[in-house]
Amino acid sequence: MSKKILLEHIDVPGIETLAVYREKGGYASVEKALKTMTPDAIVEEVKKSGLRGRGGAGFPTGMKWSFLAKPEGVARYLVCNADESEPGTFKDRYLMEKIPHALIEGMITSSFALGANTSYIYVRGEYFYIIKILEKAIADAYAAGWLGKNILGTGYDLDLYVQAGAGAYICGEETALLESLEGKRGNPRIKPPFPAIAGLYGCPTVVNNVETIAAVVPIVNNGGDWYAGIGIGRSTGTKLISASGHINKPGVYEIEMGITVEDFIYSDEYCGGIKNGKKLKAVVAGGSSVPILPAEMILTTANGEKRLMSYESLADGGFATGTMLGSGGFIVMDETTSIVQNLHTFARFYHHESCGQCSPCREGTGWMEKILHKILEGHGTLEDVDLLWEIQRKIEGNTICPLGDAAAWPVASAIRHFRHEFEEYVKNPSAIKDVKHYHNMHNLVTA
Amino acid sequence: MSEIKFNDETLALVQSIIKRYPEGKQKSALLPLLHLAQAEFDGWLSAPVMDYVASLLNIKPIEVYEVASFYSMYNLNPVGKCLLEVCRTSSCWLRGANEIVAHIENKLGIKDGETTADGKFTLKTVECLGSCGTAPMLQIGADFHENLTFEKVDALINDWSNKTEHSKYLDNSTFRKN
Numbered sequence: 001m002s003k004k005i006l007l008e009h010i011d012v013p014g015i016e017t018l019a020v021y022r023e024k025g026g027y028a029s030v031e032k033a034l035k036t037m038t039p040d041a042i043v044e045e046v047k048k049s050g051l052r053g054r055g056g057a058g059f060p061t062g063m064k065w066s067f068l069a070k071p072e073g074v075a076r077y078l079v080c081n082a083d084e085s086e087p088g089t090f091k092d093r094y095l096m097e098k099i100p101h102a103l104i105e106g107m108i109t110s111s112f113a114l115g116a117n118t119s120y121i122y123v124r125g126e127y128f129y130i131i132k133i134l135e136k137a138i139a140d141a142y143a144a145g146w147l148g149k150n151i152l153g154t155g156y157d158l159d160l161y162v163q164a165g166a167g168a169y170i171c172g173e174e175t176a177l178l179e180s181l182e183g184k185r186g187n188p189r190i191k192p193p194f195p196a197i198a199g200l201y202g203c204p205t206v207v208n209n210v211e212t213i214a215a216v217v218p219i220v221n222n223g224g225d226w227y228a229g230i231g232i233g234r235s236t237g238t239k240l241i242s243a244s245g246h247i248n249k250p251g252v253y254e255i256e257m258g259i260t261v262e263d264f265i266y267s268d269e270y271c272g273g274i275k276n277g278k279k280l281k282a283v284v285a286g287g288s289s290v291p292i293l294p295a296e297m298i299l300t301t302a303n304g305e306k307r308l309m310s311y312e313s314l315a316d317g318g319f320a321t322g323t324m325l326g327s328g329g330f331i332v333m334d335e336t337t338s339i340v341q342n343l344h345t346f347a348r349f350y351h352h353e354s355c356g357q358c359s360p361c362r363e364g365t366g367w368m369e370k371i372l373h374k375i376l377e378g379h380g381t382l383e384d385v386d387l388l389w390e391i392q393r394k395i396e397g398n399t400i401c402p403l404g405d406a407a408a409w410p411v412a413s414a415i416r417h418f419r420h421e422f423e424e425y426v427k428n429p430s431a432i433k434d435v436k437h438y439h440n441m442h443n444l445v446t447a
Numbered sequence: 448m449s450e451i452k453f454n455d456e457t458l459a460l461v462q463s464i465i466k467r468y469p470e471g472k473q474k475s476a477l478l479p480l481l482h483l484a485q486a487e488f489d490g491w492l493s494a495p496v497m498d499y500v501a502s503l504l505n506i507k508p509i510e511v512y513e514v515a516s517f518y519s520m521y522n523l524n525p526v527g528k529c530l531l532e533v534c535r536t537s538s539c540w541l542r543g544a545n546e547i548v549a550h551i552e553n554k555l556g557i558k559d560g561e562t563t564a565d566g567k568f569t570l571k572t573v574e575c576l577g578s579c580g581t582a583p584m585l586q587i588g589a590d591f592h593e594n595l596t597f598e599k600v601d602a603l604i605n606d607w608s609n610k611t612e613h614s615k616y617l618d619n620s621t622f623r624k625n
């Protein structure tokens with residue numbers, strides 16, 4: 001069964017306005033937090049909830065919050081990561097577009113918990129129409145006294161601003177985001193120090209994803225124990241999944257953690273099965289950075305159990321047979337899909353997005369794209385496949401930020417699970433011509 | 448060439464944006480200011496425009512150039528009135544992005560990265576725009592055009608053939624005046 005917490009009121013007409021949002025109980029968490037709770041008590045509830053960061057890494061939010069340094073007289077910042085550039089991911093956009101006040105409410109409650117008096121929402125520049133929606137909602141929240149000086153007469157002050165990015169995936173990495181917010185190139189910083197100690201302008205800073213911040217609202221309203229009772233094991237609560245590719249019903253779905261992958265793909269409540277009655281070939285379950293898995297492995301773990309939509313179950317088997325929940329960008333590929341060509345789109349992406357600071361990432365992503373291009377042009381050799389493997393291996397773990405790993409894993413997993421397809425391309429280049437043009441021509445002309 | 452200067456309304460907005468950051472951290476306003484500059488000065492950032500932004504923020508021109516060249520949404524060369532940005536990453540590719548690009552190339556007689564001779568259209572392929580569930584898609588200014596078909600693309604091109612203004616990501620009403 002679908003479980004709607006974040007998206008409970010998504011279909012209510014006018015829910016993007018402050019008035020309707022209030023009618024549906026909006027901003028209750030701000031009243032509760034500011035009037036009846038201490039900041040530490042809120043952090044405690046978030047810890048109890050088991051909420052884990054929804055930006056991709058899944059780090060426990062309450063724990064992250066408790067690491068925030070609190071030196072006397074130094075400002076602290078909460079920065080919301082709305083850079084959302086991981087291919088296959090569009091859930092934050094959906095949330096911000098449809099219920100902008102859910103994010104703003106979460107920002108106020110969370111900023112209070114962290115002792116921040118100025119907070120920023122960093123939105124990727126391509127989402128300017130979303131920025132406009134957020135700016136309007138923030139203006140309304142100021143006018144109604146939810147933001148600004150002395151909120152609800154409690155003496156708590158908060159200013160909330162939207163910052164626009166300008167087209168750079170790397171600015172989703174939290175330290176690159178902070179550099180960008182300071183008006184610089186988005187080069188990730190060397191850690192430590194972590195942002196909790198020295199973040200924005202050198203001050204203690206928490207960076208959290210849009211969905212993470214939005215989830216703080218129901219946690220404060222209903223308590224951490226209530227949230228922890230939803231989901232499965234250490235994957236508590238619900239998760240927004242962005243579903244795309246060859247499915248009947250692409251879109252954003254809120255799921256309770258622990259439903260089966262099979263149900264998610266085939267049930268009418270979610271993806272509604274594979275488009276045009278085709279067979280499932282492969283899935284990238286958590287955004288472009290996570291390992292791709294063939295149909296049998298995404299549906300079933302190595303122990304023969306049904307795989308579940310949860311951090312643990314998706315990762316079961318490690319990279320040999322498992323993958324990761326990541327950002328929840330769920331890309332589905334049918335039997336006609338060329339794994340090599342899909343990989344080329346990812347390799348080109350990472351090459352384009354590498355900030356260029358570390359040579360393994362800067363050079364390696366370039367070489368991987370070149371070799372894949374060569375294979376796709378029909379000039380590949382078996383040695384090229386081995387070389388691809390070697391290059392990705394040399395990037396992984398040898399870079400300043402995790403973009404290097406993110407570029408390596410799709411290549412490694414594609415070779416691990418679909419080596420035969422690379423070899424076919426190399427041995428029979430004429431086969432490439434046949435897959436270059438697609439079964440979707442038909443849709444484009446008539447749909 | 449006329450003097451490079453924001454109009455008064457934009458200048459007021461610039462001052463309001465600078466106030467979003469702590470004293471002495473006005474450089475934080477650089478990305479928003481470059482967006483405003485690109486929107487006001489013909490869709491691209493010339494060196495004099497970047498120097499002007501540097502002077503507004505009291506930073507060195509090189510601090511602006513290095514940022515402008517890092518981010519893909521800033522155009523360092525003139526672009527057509529209508530900038531067509533077509534996503535080509537996985538989810539869009541799976542649903543026909545390559546065919547959409549080829550269709551536009553044929554129709555306009557240009558390749559990826561080129562501008563039509565009449566200066567009307569520039570075609571640029573870009574990476575995932577967060578519209579994967581409504582693929583294939585393209586962006587013109589702030590607008591997302593989704594679930595594309597050849598017909599929809601043709602209609603868009605028709606539409607833009609007659610417009611005289613530049614496609615823009617934002618205008619002065621996008622940012623709130625705080």
Ligand SMILES: Cc1cc2nc3c(=O)[nH]c(=O)nc-3n(C[C@H](O)[C@H](O)[C@H](O)COP(=O)(O)O)c2cc1C
Nearest residue numbers: 053054055081083084085172173174208209212402
């Ligand atoms: C290359 C790269 C890109 C990332 N992009 C995003 C992003 O777009 N949105 C996001 O929330 N986190 C992104 N992250 C993760 C952030 O670094 C950070 O872990 C996250 O914002 C923390 O928030 P959370 O704990 O709420 O997930 C990215 C990380 C890397 C390495």
Ligand code: SF4
Nearest residue numbers: 355357358361399401
């Ligand atoms: S791993 Fe890549 S993106 Fe990350 S800091 Fe190094 S070069 Fe930049």
Ligand code: FES
Nearest residue numbers: 534539576578579
């Ligand atoms: S892959 Fe095209 S919008 Fe995401």
